[in-house]
Each structure stands twice: as C-alpha cells, then as structure tokens.
Amino acid sequence: MAVQTRRFLLMVAGVVAFAAIVWASRFDALPPAEMSFQNFSDPKTLDPHRATGEPESRLIFSLFSGLLEMLPEGAPDPDTGLQPMTPQPALASHFDVSDDRKRYVFHLRPGIQWSDGTPITSADFVWSWTRMLHPTTACEYNFQLFSVPFAEEYATGTVTEGDRVEVELWDRPGETEGNEPNPQAFPRGTILYGTLIKIRKPPPPELAEDASEGERADAEATWTEQWVYDIELARAAEDGSVNWNDVTETRSFVVDPSSPEADQSTTRVHGVLVAFDKLGGMEAPDPETFIVNLKNPLPYFPSLVAYYPLYPVPRHVVEEHGMPMWTKPENIVTSGAYQLDLRRLRDRVRLRKNPAWYNADEVKIELIDAMSMEGQNTALNMYETGQIDWVTDPPAALMDELRKRDDFVSAPQLTVYFYRLNTTRKPLDDRRVRRAIAMAINRKQIVEEVMKAGQTPALSLVPPGIAGYESPPGLVPDLDEARRLLEEAGYPGGRGIPKMTILYNTSEAHRAVAEVIQQQLQNNLNVKLELQNMEWGSFLDKVTQEDYDVARAGWVADYSDPNTFLDMWVTDGPQNNTGWSNKQFDGLIRDAASEADPVKRMALLSQAETIWIEDMPVIPIYFYVSLNIVSPRLEGFAPTPQDKHPIHLLRFREAGEARP
C-alpha cells in the first residue's frame, strides 16, 4: 500500500472514530415522567383484539375503555385484604338486563369521544365486535363472545345450507379480479347478504393414511376454499337492515376460482360467513343505545364486557392505517384515561392523560412510563434508587426480606399452579395412582420452603375468592390412604411402577418445586420420577402433543368465575391436553352454561369440580399470591383477586408531588 494511501486511510480512521464518539454521546433525553412502573416484557401489541398477556392488559386498560370496566367496589375483605372488583359503568352510563338475563341494553354516556374528538357511538361497538370475531383478526379471546348468537359460527367460518350469510366481494382497496388479496381485512370489500341455498363441494382430497394432523388441516382448508356457494341475494335497505325475504337474484360465489365446481358466472369472493351483525345478536337502534341478545343467560357476561377484547376500537383509524400500523403512536386514537405518547422497544411505553376521556377530571397523573423490564433485580434496583414506583415482579430470591416490608403488597390471586397428568399412559391412566400421587405430596413444604411468598396449598382446582362459589372439600392428603391406593392399583410399595418423568419449562422456581415433589414421592410412596426441563417452545409442543407423563402448568382466571378454571377440562378441550374425558363432567359444564339461576349454576359447577377432584386428571399444587412493591407516595393501589390495578385510579398522596 502506498504511503499516501496509508496516510489518507489513517486520517479517515481518525475522523470516523471521532465522529462515532460524537454520535454516540448525543442523547435526546426524555423529560421524566411523573410516575413509572415495571411492566415486565414488551407489549406484543396494543391492539385490544390481538393482545393477550399481562403487560398488554395493563396498557390496554389504560388506553381503552369499554362499556363496563372492572373497578373496586365495597370494602376490602377483612381477612385477606382483597379489594373486590366488579364490572361498573364506563362508556355506558348504565345498563338494563331483562328478566331472563338474556337481553342487555347499554346506554352510552352522552358526548363520549375518541381522543381525536370523533364521537363514540353504538355503531363503533357493532363494528368492533364484528372485527374482533372476524376470522382474519384471529383474536384469541373471541370465545368470550360466543354466547351471542352466530358469533361462534362467524368466528370459525362455519356455514350450512339455509343460513343467512354475508358475502365479501373481491374488491377491497387495490384488489382487482385475479390479483393478490389485500391482506387488510378492514375496510372490507362490498358485502352482499342472502340466504345460502346450496354448497357445491368438489370431491374431498384423498390423503395418505399417515398424513399428519397439520397436513390434513391444510388439505381441508384448501378444499373448503373450492366450495361453491349458491346464494339467494336479499335486498339491503339504506339503513343497513336486510329484508331476507326480498330476493333479488341468485348467484354463485367461490373463494378459489380454479375450483372444478366454479363456472363463468361464479364470482370470486373473500369468504362466505354467517351474517353475524344482521341477525339480532347486536342492535344499535340509535347512536347512544347498544343492545346485546344472548343465547344463554350468562351470569358473568358483564365481567366479559369489562374485559378488553370487547372494548371498541376506532374504526376510522383502523380502516385508514390498517393492522398493525394503526397502533403506532402517531396514528393511534384511544378511548381510555390515557393516550399513547411514545413507544420504545425494550425501553418504555409512555402514557399521557387523555383530556377527551369522559372522566378526565379524576385522572391525577399526567405522564406515566410503563417500563419494559424483565430483570427482577434490575426492577428492584430501580425502585430502590427512586427510578420507578411500582415493581410488578419482585425477585423470588429475596422474598423472605421483602415480605417484611411495608411497601410489599400481596394477596391471594385467582391463579393455580398444577401438574397435568397424562391419563392415556400407564400408570397414570389409573385413577387410584393419580390420587395416590396427589395425596402423597406435601404442599405445605412447597409453599413454605420453596415459594415462601405466602402461597397457599391447593387441594382443589378453583382458587378461593370468587363471590358466590364455594369449592367442594378438596383432596385430603393421607399417606396411608395413598399407599393403600397404590397397592390396590397393583403397585404395592411402589414396586413395578413404570418410570415417569416430570416435564417443566426451564426456570429455577419450577425446578425447585419439581425436585421437592420428586423427593417426597420417592420417600413417601417409593415412586421414582425423573426430571426433565425444556425451553418454553419445545415444552409447549410436548404438552400439546400429549407426549409427557407429568407436566407443570399454571392457569390465571380470565374472568372472575369458576367456569374459567373448569371448562378447560372438557373432553378434547383445547387446553385439556391430558387425554382425560368424563361424560358426566362435560354434561355438568354444559348444563351450567345454560342455567339462568346463579345459585343453581354454581352448584352445578361445584359438582363438576367434585368429579374433577375424584378423578384427579391434574394435581393442584398451590394457589398464587399477587406480589407487588408499591411506593408509599402512591395511593389508590389495592390488592385485587386478578391482580388488576386500574392505573387511572393511582395518585400521589400529597397533591402535586412529582418525582424529586
């Protein structure tokens, strides 16, 4: 290399290095927020119809409002300190329920607005619920609306001959006949309504015997797209209502135009679904009234309405920007106490008070940071140095110390930790073995020596603390009985019992619990278990494929009702994964769903739980407690059964006390 080149490059290197240092030292520092808290991981999304976990829910409950909202009501429980939460009017000022508990009339507050000033009307609810259920939205909580007629058929895309259906033509923005579909399902293409008279199906695909479940599902889906639908189109009136008997013409529609059943006159469409929003499940007689007609008298329907998947989303913004761009801070429009100011990955989501909220005067904190922070010690360090005011996930290793502190807020929570048993494998297919194992576990030792945060031993499935529900007497731990059962099952003294493995996802806490149980069963029953830990994705795969003996799990209440813990164990339920099936149990759950009398319904659920305890397809281990560390300068924070803490209720003890 020539000397000049070398000198030149040396200079370039110097300049670049200097520039890099200057660039790296430039920070655009954010003004500090008044209050900030640990929000665990990054929110997956801020779309209420797509979100699931805890971090998302804390933000969405602050950003959006529903007809009803879960808010504290009444005095805290004197024993546990739990603050009861009930669904209370929010965007709706009040609601009426019919005597048969199937018809809910919600009256919206006058003058409610989105944060950009657009009025919120009953039509927003009709549209939002339709979007929530629409198959392409793929909302994981869509089952929460399945008590509305035709909601389930709409969400799953089930149509049968004779149904009143909607047809979405292939004319979404940018679509022409024969080109690629526009992936944005909203705004929708032209919708036609009519009665489905016939489905013409080509011959079903033939699959090899050994085809996997996934291959079968794919082939089935491809085949369904080739179905040709003959529909008698009905006339839709100006006001959106459909006169189903006024038939204008009969046309045929298909999703995949290459279908052998399709001909020249067949029109390509996005899909044929039941006309959910035209069939009386929801009514919007005027902009301030929203009516819901249910199939079954669901006693906890108000709780569902107060849960975010049923909150309205701003149609004008979703249709303009599409999914997921509408959730960006520059686009999003909200209906809740806060609006989205800033969102930085792995850093924070900044909330700013929404002056257009109906109850804005009650919101005392202007600017809040939800810090995306998973490190337990990091969060505690930041709390100790005054950088954050609320720790949602305190370090387990310091529990002994933390529990003694005044700012440690903890109470029983509607969450259960349990071990699934694979009831299709020997020896766990024998109820006696399952019960023997469940009886021989010393849960007290686990909660006191391993968990240490005040968890309570679980001997039944449903955690205590649900109003109106009393769990049946749980399993009675009894070593002699356990040994007797094992002997009766043909394994006297644990001899001859096949080798079993406890599967858990990699985590210190899960390992510690599994080790204690392993030792207890070895000592008490002479049953030998192996431990196997797996990283989360692989673990879930094993569990869903029922390729395990014993697998750990936890379940958080979706709503404050025993059904949320019980209905997952019905035969072939998507969350069951134990192979357990009990017709009597299934029947009781079904009966409870259609029972109008709340007392009788709880009795049915209690019977179902009794059967579950008798059969023990799953071993309950302990009930969780919520764990929070909250700065003494904040008030309005109370322990609640689902560990939900409406952020707009928080305020500083002394008015105007901001961060020092």
Next chain:
Amino acid sequence: MIELAKYLLRRFFWMLLTVWIVYSVSFVLMRSVPGNPFSAERSVPPAIERQLRARYNLDAPILQQYTDYLKGIVTRFDLGWSIRLEDYSVNQVLAEGFPVSASLAIFALVFAIGLGVTAGVISAVYRGSTLDTSMMVTAVLGIAIPNFVLASLAILLFVFLIPVFPAAGWGTLRQVALPALCLGLPVAAYIARLTRAGMLEVLTRDHVRTAYAKGLPKRTVILKHVLPGALLPVVSYLGPATASVLTGSLVLEKIFALPGMGSHFIYAATQRDYTLAMGMVLTYTVLLFVMNTLVDIAYAVIDPRVKLQ
C-alpha cells in the same frame, strides 16, 4: 487505491456468499426446532393458528417461504414483520435497537482501548515493579470474571454504596457509563496484556536501542518507535473484541435494562420469532464481517509489510 478497491469488492462478494449461507442454515435450523411462533400456554385454536400462518406466509410450501423471504430481503431490504412483536417490522426493531447497541459498543471499545493501551504501556515500561504486577493481576482477573458478575459488583459499588450512577435505563451519559464500563473492562484487560507483550518484544529490538543511543527522550522513543509496532496484535484483536462487545451486551442489556438489539436476539430464538431471529442473525453476520474487513485494512495501514489479499 485500486488495490484497496479490488480488495473491498472481493470482500463484498464473499460477504454476500456468507450471508446467503448463514441465511440458509438459519432458515433450516429455525424451522426444524420443535415449537412454533404461535405456541403459548393457552393453546391457540387451530382455525386461528391457520389465519396467523397465512398472515406470515407460513402456510406456503417451505421452499416458497425460503425464496419469498429471500426475495424480500434482496430486493427491498425487507426482513418482514416480526411475529411476536406484531406491531413492528423487523426493520423497525433493528432501527430502534441498533443505535443503542452501537453507542454502547463504541463507548465500551473507546474505554477498553484507552485503558488497556495505557495500562499495557505503563506495565511494560516499569516491568517488574509492583505497579506492573498489580496491573497484570488485575488484568487476569478482568479476563476471568464474567461481565454479569462485574455488573453486579459495579451496581453494588457505584449505585448503592457510592451513589454516582443510576441503577439502570437508557437516555443519558450517566446511564451509559456503568454498562460501558462492565462491557469494556474484560476487553481492556486483554488489550493491556497484548500491549504489554508487544511492547516488551519491541523494546528489545535494535532500532529502539539505536533510538536510545541517539539520546532521544524516553517518551519519544516509546510513543514513536515502540508503540506502533507493539499495537499490531491489539489491532488484530479488535475484530474479535468488537464481536465480544456486541454479543457480550446481551447479558448487560438485561441487567441494565438497555433497549439494545441483544435481548431481541435471545427472545427471537426462544419465542420462535422466525423473522426477527433471521433479521438478528443476518445483521450480526454483516456487522462482524464488516468489522473484520476494517481490521484487515487497519493491519495493512499500520504495518507496511502486510498485503491485502
């Protein structure tokens, strides 16, 4: 100059080839591990999972997925939408995380080079003294102690005992100081040892003796005649050092709650976020390739005997 341009062109070609191989291997590995991006404790109903697969083109035949995604990257630099952080495209995730990681890496490297070279020179010049011994013992410790232990100690010391730095977070120079220190210290230790060894070797050379004999002041001899030669091993170490600073930040980002790229790397893999994981792997590949090329050029600049090939 032409020689350099040719060299860069050749390296660029090799980089493309490397990236393509890395892409293919990652693609196959990612899809052959058990689990999928949609697995969760609450299992997703099959109908919904199918919709989600369609949204991310995961329902296409595997070969078509391979080519579609590659086409997007080549023609539009589009790494697709992240599956797990679904409000973000992979490009947006990178655009947010990269400046933070880069900034942290720059501070750590500057700190490491400054401290390491100074310590190395002093050690070599005062060889055998207590100062030398203590510095080299410190360096050995610095190499041996993993940076998360270092971070815990640093937090204990500088956040709680002597409260000079904030515990965590990102946005001000004071917040960068501790993580950059913890990230740079092991590198500094290594550089100190390399500098010392290099210095000792050069100090015994004839041209140094001549320089002394000419009556040049010690300072001039060290800075002008010894140091450049002694730094060669340090320069060649800068490639791996950059790599270790970039990958070492994974742990520190968690401890100090920094919004860098490192944490995405881990989560993308454990959560089977195919697109984000691919984006991360490719970004790191390109980054390391570029750094190594720069190191090679620097080598040729410092030592005239080295030819670029």
